[in-house]
Amino acid sequence: MEGCSGEEGSAVRDRGLTLQVDSASYRDPAGFVFLLGDEIYRAVDADHWRVLAQIQESGLLPELIHTGMVVNSRLVPSDSDEHVALQRACPGWAHFLWHERLPVLSYPYEWSFSMMADAALLTLALQEKLLRAGFSLKDASAFNIQFSGSQPVFIDLPSIEKPERRDIWMAYSQFCRMFLYPLLLSRHRGISFKSIFLANLEGPDMDQTFAALGVWKCLRPGLVLDLLMPRLFSRVPPRKVRKMESSALKSAADPSPQFVNLERLTRKIATLRASRRSSSHWSGYGLMTHYSDQARTEKDTFVRRLLKEHLPKSVLDLGCNTGTYSVMAAEQGARVVAVDGDSECVDRLYAEVRSKSLPILPLVVDLANPSPPLGFRNLERKSFMERAPADAVLALALVHHLLVTARMPLEAICDLLADLTRRILVVEFVEREDDMFQSLLALREDLYRDLSVDRFASVFQRRFDLIERQSLTGCRRHLFALQKKP
Amino acid sequence: MITFGYIDPGTGGVVLQLLMAVIVGAVYRFRRLIGRLWKAVRGKKDPPSATGG
Numbered sequence: 014m015e016g017c018s019g020e021e022g023s024a025v026r027d028r029g030l031t032l033q034v035d036s037a038s039y040r041d042p043a044g045f046v047f048l049l050g051d052e053i054y055r056a057v058d059a060d061h062w063r064v065l066a067q068i069q070e071s072g073l074l075p076e077l078i079h080t081g082m083v084v085n086s087r088l089v090p091s092d093s094d095e096h097v098a099l100q101r102a103c104p105g106w107a108h109f110l111w112h113e114r115l116p117v118l119s120y121p122y123e124w125s126f127s128m129m130a131d132a133a134l135l136t137l138a139l140q141e142k143l144l145r146a147g148f149s150l151k152d153a154s155a156f157n158i159q160f161s162g163s164q165p166v167f168i169d170l171p172s173i174e175k176p177e178r179r180d181i182w183m184a185y186s187q188f189c190r191m192f193l194y195p196l197l198l199s200r201h202r203g204i205s206f207k208s209i210f211l212a213n214l215e216g217p218d219m220d221q222t223f224a225a226l227g228v229w230k231c232l233r234p235g236l237v238l239d240l241l242m243p244r245l246f247s248r249v250p251p252r253k254v255r256k257m258e259s260s261a262l263k264s265a266a267d268p269s270p271q272f273v274n275l276e277r278l279t280r281k282i283a284t285l286r287a288s289r290r291s292s293s294h295w296s297g298y299g300l301m302t303h304y305s306d307q308a309r310t311e312k313d314t315f316v317r318r319l320l321k322e323h324l325p326k327s328v329l330d331l332g333c334n335t336g337t338y339s340v341m342a343a344e345q346g347a348r349v350v351a352v353d354g355d356s357e358c359v360d361r362l363y364a365e366v367r368s369k370s371l372p373i374l375p376l377v378v379d380l381a382n383p384s385p386p387l388g389f390r391n392l393e394r395k396s397f398m399e400r401a402p403a404d405a406v407l408a409l410a411l412v413h414h415l416l417v418t419a420r421m422p423l424e425a426i427c428d429l430l431a432d433l434t435r436r437i438l439v440v441e442f443v444e445r446e447d448d449m450f451q452s453l454l455a456l457r458e459d460l461y462r463d464l465s466v467d468r469f470a471s472v473f474q475r476r477f478d479l480i481e482r483q484s485l486t487g488c489r490r491h492l493f494a495l496q497k498k499p
Numbered sequence: 500m501i502t503f504g505y506i507d508p509g510t511g512g513v514v515l516q517l518l519m520a521v522i523v524g525a526v527y528r529f530r531r532l533i534g535r536l537w538k539a540v541r542g543k544k545d546p547p548s549a550t551g552g
Contacts, residue, residue: 181516186509219511243511254510254517261517269527270520 032102036392037156043171046112049102054089055110056099061171062088062108064148068173073146077167082139084159084166085113110170116327117350117401120394121155121191122210123376123384125360126199128165129206130286132158133192135165137279140182144268144275149176153184155191155216156394160374162348163366178258178265182274189239190216193278196285197236198225205356207377207384214388219244235281289360303410303449308485313341315483315492316407316439320345323437325404331380331433332411336362336373342407343371350401354379380411380429381419398432405437406430410490412469413443416461417453423464423472431476434497438477442469444489466491 038046044057057065068074069088077083089096089109099109121129132155140150150172157169176183194217198204202225209217223231223244231241264270304312316338320328328342333351335358342349343366351373353359359375366373378384383397408430415421421429430438443450445464454460470479470493477495484491 180520181513183508183513185516186507186512189512219509238515243509243515245511246514247509247511249510249514251510254513257514257517261520264520264524267520267524270516270523273523274516274519 036390037388037394041169041171044106047103049099051114053112053114054099055112055171056103056106057108057110057171058106059108061174064173064175065110065170067175068146068148071146073142073148077139077142081161081164082135082142082167083170084115084161084168086170087111112168115159115161115166115168116348117374118395119160119374119376119400120210120384121195122205122207123378123397124160124206125356125363125375125377126196126289127286127360127363128160128375129155129192129196129199130282130289132165133188133196133282134279134286135167136188136192137275137282139167140184141272141275141279143173144179144271147175147179148173149179149182150174150184151176153182153188153191156214162372162374163363163370178262179268180261180264180266180270182271185274186243187215188278189243190218192216193239193282194219194222196282197240198222200285200288201226201230205377207379211385211387214394219247238277239281303447303488304485304490305487308488308490311483311485312409312441312490312492313337315494316409317341317345319437319439319480319494320347320405323405325437327403327435328405328407329401329403329433330407330409331430332408332414333362333375334358334410336365336375338407338409339373339375340365340369340371342405343373347372347405349373350403351375352378352380352401354381381415381421402433402435404435405439406434408438408440409492410441410443410449412440413447413450413453416464417450417457423469424475427473427476431497434477436497437480438493438495438497440473440493440495442466442491442493444491447489469493 033048035046035048042058043061044055046053046055065074065088074083078085087110089099089111091107096109100106121132124132135158136150136153140153143149151174152172154169157167157172158165159168160166182188195206195209198209198217199206204225217225219240222240226236226240230236320342324345325347328339328347328349330336330339330342330349330351333339333353336351339349339351339362349372351359351362353375354377356377359377362373362375366375378397386392386396386399387394412426415426416423430440444466445461470482473493473495477497480494480496482491482493
């Protein structure tokens with residue numbers, strides 16, 4: 014099968030439409046994703062097209078899309094003008110899927126604990142539904158799940174196949190590496206998803222998980238089945254495994270054992286989800302009183318008015334904490350990405366936006382060290398800085414943390430915010446004499462002696478024009494609304 | 500035959516699931532056997548119905 018008429022990540026012109034192949038979509042030979050104009054399409058080979066057509070005809074695919082388990086997609090009819098245009102753009106490919114474009118992509122190393130658990134539960138629920146209809150997921154990668162707002166959705170339709178046997182799930186080990194082991198390592202050892210997945214995009218293997226958890230922990234009933242036993246059995250030579258599976262061919266068509274396994278895994282993930290830690294140093298930050306009642310009201314009014322006046326379609330809330338201003342932006346109709354370095358804060362916000370179905374995507378990102386480009390040739394996973402820019406950026410009570418905790422110079426912080434802002438920046442400056450600033454300084458009293466609100470204004474003038482500024486009553490904090498310079 | 504795709508299914512995971520399949524199969528067969536025995540015992544004990552031949 015020929016490739017598309019553009020190299021991975023490159024763009025070509027085709028009758029006025031720009032075609033761009035997704036640089037992350039090359040591993041599975043069943044097809045690839047590309048952008049044509051503003052629309053997302055996927056070229057699919059004949060075998061997978063047949064499977065997708067069967068799922069469509071059975072009514073399962075429309076049901077999965079309707080319930081939000083699978084990203085909104087449709088099979089492009091072969092007799093349509095759209096199909097003709099697609100074939101012209103991708104010679105050698107005969108079948109195409111259209112996918113709804115998700116505004117911002119996120120990756121497992123940016124998810125909170127509950128987000129990871131929900132992505133795992135979606136994968137299991139999808140596999141269970143597919144198995145009932147005679148299909149199966151051929152892989153269980155966490156990268157096949159995206160979040161549409163706070164709703165996890167499955168995006169990789171060609172991962173669905175007609176399985177050779179239904180009693181076992183070939184993607185079980187991958188499910189453990191991608192979901193179960195990271196959840197266990199986070200829950201029992203406090204290891205962040207970032208340190209897990211940045212070290213290995215395929216997730217931790219059994220040996221790494223075993224070593225990190227320790228022998229005693231692995232002897233717990235919950236871990237014996239999914240870690241200790243597979244680790245012991247992994248020493249069985251492949252020819253013996255083939256012999257075993259050949260002798261068990263009689264039961265291959267019976268899905269009951271797999272249903273038992275899926276149900277067991279679902280219970281385990283749900284229990285882990287319920288056992289997440291519920292507080293951290295910063296998760297109570299929103300309750301701390303850095304503001305008088307009047308100052309709080311002034312700040313809320315300032316931000317709300319700015320959002321109303323400029324009506325940004327997309328908002329990036331940096332250092333969102335409990336997400337007060339993310340919710341405010343979402344209520345004004347913006348699609349919001351809310352970012353914080355504290356996983357517990359993000360987890361709390363995720364619980365809130367899930368319950369209220371708000372268009373907010375909460376992510377765990379350390380702004381002093383945001384997610385880099387990753388994967389083969391550094392092209393598979395885009396950097397946070399590439400994915401995140403928004404019409405309006407909120408950086409409220411953030412700058413002093415970057416200044417002191419991350420030791421970023423003010424000029425560098427200004428450049429960071431300018432890189433992420435398309436139009437409007439609402440930023441809060443906290444004076445050095447503020448209690449929080451002083452507590453962050455701790456014993457480093459000599460730092461930032463020359464820092465002042467005037468210096469802040471002059472530094473930000475390099476990249477932004479001032480729209481308006483306001484000093485909050487009764488505290489040493491100042492709000493700036495800025496327009497990015499062209 | 501198992502067709503290994505482009506992901507490694509992991510021999511440990513496959514063996515574990517094959518064992519589970521054997522165990523689950525045995526449990527299901529045992530339950531069916533008990534069910535059949537129970538029915539047979541009940542059938543013998545039940546008196547013939549009034550309309551029965």
